Amino acid sequence: MKWFGVMPAMTTPFDSKLAVDHAFLSQHATWLLENGCTGLVMLGSLGEGATLEHTEKIEVLKTAVRASAKKKTPVVAAISSLSTANAVKLAKEAEDVGCEGLMVLPPYVYTSDWREMKQHVATIITATKLPCMLYNNPVAYKTDFLPEQIAELAAEHANLAAVKESSADVRRVAGIREILGDRLEIFVGVDDVLVEAVNIGARGWVAGLVNAFPAESVELFNLTLAGKREEAFELYRWFLPLLRMDTVPKFVQLIKWVQGETGTGSATVRAPRLELHGAELTAAQKALSIALANRPAVKSTTFPALKEA
Template identity: 40%
Template sequence: MKVDWRGIYPAATTQMTGDGSLDLDANQRMVVQMIDDGVHGLVMLGSVGENTSLTAEEKRRVIASTLEVVDGRVPVISGVAEYTTDLAVAYARDVEKLGADGLMVLPAMVYKADQREVVAHIRTTAEAVGLPVQIYNNPGVYGIDIKPEALVELARGTTNVVSVKESSEDPRRITDIINIDPDALALMSGVDDVALECMILGCEGWVSGFANVFPAESVAIYDHFRAGRIEKAREIYRWMMPALHMDVHPKLVQMIKLSEQVAGRGSETTRAPRLALEGEQRRYVIDTIERLLATRPSID
């Protein structure tokens, strides 16, 4: 399938049973629900998908089971978050063989590479496969900021590096990238609570954590914006904002998965060292999502 890097791509959670083992049946049900709600693609095994908490075999099982149930209806993108370049290349080649439609490549984990090393890591991983590659820039979480100049360098020098998920939390980055080369990369917002701002500035889509919880509303924001119905897009976006702010919290994975559970779409279970939310944080998430569910706006 050709990947059209635009629209709503949930950064999908990875569903688990109460003991922390994979629940692939639940994962398939979740994926089907989001497709039925109109999402344009799926990003599996990103930050929200707990990529670095899964074994190598588990990651491949998640991708294989997702591809089975999606059956070509939307593109399936796999996160690549390995500790070395060799491991990233091996994983990329394996999911290409499984049938993934594209990759979202992160800098190598743990080691804080400089710009030259990050460019080499992403380029080597991309050149090992024939799939289109999206760069994932998330300096707040991973401690490495891939600058606009490096992003454009990667796109100009690597045929299949075609997109970036920009999660720097700074909408100005979108303009900076476009000003360097407006045609280098398909830009997608990677931070939920600046997504509409980033689309106004030039992003063609949104890789969204809270599309796991409110997929139809996320798609509606995008559709209304693209159709020029800015006020309606803004209305739904403002309604969602109390949830979207959780996407930049250090416990975003637990918050998104608990929100899924409250909304009846999944389980809050995460893999240790992540633990279930307690006390005030837990009450905050539950109260916020219950309030949003009770005040859902029309999306038409």
């Protein structure tokens, strides 16, 4: 498992009856990888994992693993549940179906102290032999894994290999490296701090808008990593109004809407989410229309028409 590069937090496509559209999922995954992505992260917040039944999650992982086989790129399963026992069950089944890594989240709904949260994530990390990435997103999950706590986990678990830092505070990247050096690979988990975080040591990006703009995302990451500051900022400036869609409560609806408008997916979401309307839709339309009218030289390949079954 190589924790590096741009790994999409893949959206989960639904058909008109709100069932998972596996044919589209497979084609979308293939397209993302063909445009330079280095792996796929499935079942996360953007993938609407909380709305998927356990059996649906396993089928999503199977589809992603099959789609990734040609490129020999890893599939990372996001592991979260209301209970530790169910999270462990999902982790073990993810290993069984061929996932090469796990992204370990705190439990849905329940928020507590370090003692309980450590026990929860440690139990998942030790449930398989797969390398794991700890997901820190205090904004969404109300659990904040501090750098010293992450270091404690890293010292006790050899297969904790990476951390997805989504606090939106880029100082956390430096804070983790200050304590741990290069022990863990650090991934950016918030789209609009990508350049800042890579400049202080992040080596990967679990990205959102990549679902619609993979080549542009990969180019931005590579330019930043190579230290090409002016070229990177020129692309970043174009991308920022869209990347900021990843930072608000309706990021799932926004990113899926962008996919629908660009022919790379559908705006369909599962309740309790509802599709965009009113002022929020008008604002999104304005941002996307400006971006599409001023596209950079690097462009993702045209999304292929889905072949009829």
